[in-house]
Amino acid sequence: MDSLTMPLSKDIQATATIDLKPCNDKGAVIDDISVSGSTEQNDNEAPTPSAIITAEAIDNPKVLPQTANEHQPETISKHVTETASLAEHVTRLDLKDEDDVRDILNGIIQALTIGEESECEKADLLPNSGVVSREARRASVSGDSSSTEQMPLAATELAMFRASSEADSGAICHADEKKHMESPMQTVAASSGTGTPPADAGPKQPEDQPEKHTAVPPSPTDNAGTAAANFEEFFKIQRSDLGGLGAFAARDLVRGQTILVESPLLRTTHFRLLPDYHNLSEAAKKAYLSLHDGENGDQFSKVERIKVLNSFFVPGGIAIFEIASRFNHACPSARNVEYVFDDEREVISFTICQDAVPAGAELFISYGGSPVELYSTYGFRCACGGCTPLTDEDIKRLKNRAFGTWDCDEKYDVSGW
Numbered sequence: 378m379d380s381l382t383m384p385l386s387k388d389i390q391a392t393a394t395i396d397l398k399p400c401n402d403k404g405a406v407i408d409d410i411s412v413s414g415s416t417e418q419n420d421n422e423a424p425t426p427s428a429i430i431t432a433e434a435i436d437n438p439k440v441l442p443q444t445a446n447e448h449q450p451e452t453i454s455k456h457v458t459e460t461a462s463l464a465e466h467v468t469r470l471d472l473k474d475e476d477d478v479r480d481i482l483n484g485i486i487q488a489l490t491i492g493e494e495s496e497c498e499k500a501d502l503l504p505n506s507g508v509v510s511r512e513a514r515r516a517s518v519s520g521d522s523s524s525t526e527q528m529p530l531a532a533t534e535l536a537m538f539r540a541s542s543e544a545d546s547g548a549i550c551h552a553d554e555k556k557h558m559e560s561p562m563q564t565v566a567a568s569s570g571t572g573t574p575p576a577d578a579g580p581k582q583p584e585d586q587p588e589k590h591t592a593v594p595p596s597p598t599d600n601a602g603t604a605a606a607n608f609e610e611f612f613k614i615q616r617s618d619l620g621g622l623g624a625f626a627a628r629d630l631v632r633g634q635t636i637l638v639e640s641p642l643l644r645t646t647h648f649r650l651l652p653d654y655h656n657l658s659e660a661a662k663k664a665y666l667s668l669h670d671g672e673n674g675d676q677f678s679k680v681e682r683i684k685v686l687n688s689f690f691v692p693g694g695i696a697i698f699e700i701a702s703r704f705n706h707a708c709p710s711a712r713n714v715e716y717v718f719d720d721e722r723e724v725i726s727f728t729i730c731q732d733a734v735p736a737g738a739e740l741f742i743s744y745g746g747s748p749v750e751l752y753s754t755y756g757f758r759c760a761c762g763g764c765t766p767l768t769d770e771d772i773k774r775l776k777n778r779a780f781g782t783w784d785c786d787e788k789y790d791v792s793g794w
């Protein structure tokens with residue numbers, strides 16, 4: 378059967394080979410994916426976990442047309458071009474983490490996905506030795522889902538963003554922060570997975586709290602980007618002292634009130650962003666492009682910058698929201714809103730998590746991470762008032778460190794941040 382071979386990136390001497398196997402007369406499904414060569418950059422350890430990659434591929438099989446080049450040359454060429462542009466980013470990645478590799482391979486698979494779904498999608502057609510299904514993987518990171526505090530982007534996203542040096546203020550982050558930033562991602566997956574309470578239920582309400590008022594959730598058939606029509610009863614989007622827009626309580630709010638239930642404007646993966654964006658309606662594209670974009674960075678397109686600065690983790694990828702993405706960040710002591718994504722209903726819901734929030738106060742979620750991590754990841758200096766802000770000297774040190782001039786003998790303790 379056919380196989381497709383493609384480089385993982387320009388700089389890394391590794392190739393992914395995707396084996397296809399026949400699936401009735403319509404086409405083929407991915408049979409296996411193997412990676413040859415080294416995915417190591419510099420001295421990074423950890424070879425590609427090809428078993429995991431294979432599992433990812435066959436977990437989500439797609440039908441590819443047989444002799445695809447003959448059948449759909451234009452489509453093939455389009456997908457390969459998109460893949461090639463992704464590879465531009467891949468070159469900057471540190472591939473030592475399994476998540477990175479899995480994301481990349483998933484992107485390649487998706488870029489190669491052509492043709493309609495068919496009965497070949499059924500699991501019994503798939504090789505199943507050692508296969509971890511999406512559900513199983515989700516469950517494996519579930520555990521206690523009580524915490525809903527999160528938001529940093531995926532490992533790949535972080536790496537891209539850091540490497541770009543073109544965020545709000547041109548930050549680059551040292552690779553060893555990456556591990557730390559990944560853990561909230563798992564929290565998100567957990568809070569979003571099976572067993573998540575209904576999005577409008579919110580966290581458990583203390584018994585002596587006043588009656589909860591809940592923004593009316595959209596019905597499951599609502600279009601992407603639908604927010605509860607009555608969210609303005611609870612908050613308004615207006616100018617923030619932090620710069621740009623933010624959400625402000627329209628009246629006194631109390632713990633347990635669900636103030637927003639919203640379906641994504643765009644739900645995608647890192648590597649499907651551009652095609653998925655292009656498939657949006659014109660109105661949705663307009664809404665997407667109106668989101669905060671950091672206002673600089675020639676290395677990334679505006680669409681990508683917006684994704685970096687406004688994404689929430691959701692199972693299997695990321696989601697961008699028209700309203701939810703307007704909420705600014707506050708560190709733990711100042712945060713007053715928590716959120717959870719309900720994968721069944723595909724809605725995010727925001728709930729007040731402080732005893733009382735007076736009318737007019739800004740509403741904050743947590744993006745996760747310390748001020749150093751926020752700066753390194755998203756490029757902004759946190760001014761939430763609930764943390765010790767970074768000084769100019771801190772920023773200088775971070776930039777020096779990022780550019781590789783960090784002095785090993787210098788004792789610069791960031792653990793307290």
Ligand SMILES: C[S@@+](CC[C@H](N)C(=O)[O-])C[C@H]1O[C@@H](n2cnc3c(N)ncnc32)[C@H](O)[C@@H]1O
Nearest residue numbers: 621622669687702703704705706757759760761
């Ligand atoms: C997801 S957007 C939030 C909405 C945004 N302010 C807007 O105008 O649409 C994230 C951006 O808001 C700003 N921001 C959010 N929280 C902040 C904070 N605590 N301190 C300073 N800037 C913040 C940063 O520019 C950050 O990149």
